[in-house]
Amino acid sequence: xxxxxxxxxxxxxxxxxxxxxxxxxxxxxxxxxxxxxxxxxxxxxxxxxxxxxxxxxxxxxxxxxxxxxxxxxxxxxxxxxxxxxxxxxxxxxxxxxxxxxxxxxxxxxxxxxxxxxxxxxxxxxxxxxxxxxxxxxxxxxxxxxxxxxxxxxxxxxxx
Numbered sequence: 001x002x003x004x005x006x007x008x009x010x011x012x013x014x015x016x017x018x019x020x021x022x023x024x025x026x027x028x029x030x031x032x033x034x035x036x037x038x039x040x041x042x043x044x045x046x047x048x049x050x051x052x053x054x055x056x057x058x059x060x061x062x063x064x065x066x067x068x069x070x071x072x073x074x075x076x077x078x079x080x081x082x083x084x085x086x087x088x089x090x091x092x093x094x095x096x097x098x099x100x101x102x103x104x105x106x107x108x109x110x111x112x113x114x115x116x117x118x119x120x121x122x123x124x125x126x127x128x129x130x131x132x133x134x135x136x137x138x139x140x141x142x143x144x145x146x147x148x149x150x151x152x153x154x155x156x157x158x159x
Contacts, residue, residue: 007069010062011052039063048075090139093130095153099123101143106156110138118156121149130155 010016039052050067103120106112112132119141120127136158143155 007067007072009065009067011065091133091136091158092154093118093133093156093158095121095130095149095151095155097121097123097128098150099128099148101145101147101149101155102127104141104143104145106138106141108138108140112136112138112158119143132158134158 007017035056037054037056039054041050041052045052045065048067049071050065053064053066055062055064099121100123101119102122105117105119112118112135114132114134116132118130118132118138120129122128139157139159141156143149143153149155
């Protein structure tokens with residue numbers, strides 16, 4: 001990967017990522033040539049070496065973030081490494097709303113995947129599922145079915 005490769009991310013749609021080598025051809029559009037307008041990057045984007053643009057191609061308006069592909073790949077590897085390290089840290093799952101525990105789907109010692117249902121809290125006659133923020137093993141459950149919980153109450157501990 002050369003230094004002049006750029007990674008474009010369509011903001012609001014993280015699955016739309018393109019890498020461009022060299023300078024884009026302004027006449028490559030089938031209709032009108034693309035219009036590019038520079039947007040003011042946030043402090044976070046400046047610190048990450050990113051720039052933002054509004055690009056109009058054939059009437060479609062896209063807001064894109066541009067960064068060096070090599071730097072983006074390095075940051076992705078660092079994020080993956082941090083996530084792998086974080087998986088070995090004990091994590092306490094807390095209540096995001098006050099309510100009453102109405103269902104438990106796990107028990108201590110059970111291995112859970114990221115996003116798996118742990119329990120349900122009923123608030124204002126609606127059942128809200130609490131899911132695992134990451135994969136791990138359930139160390140303890142601090143609540144029981146029927147027990148009221150307050151905002152921030154400890155629910156489940158994952159290892």
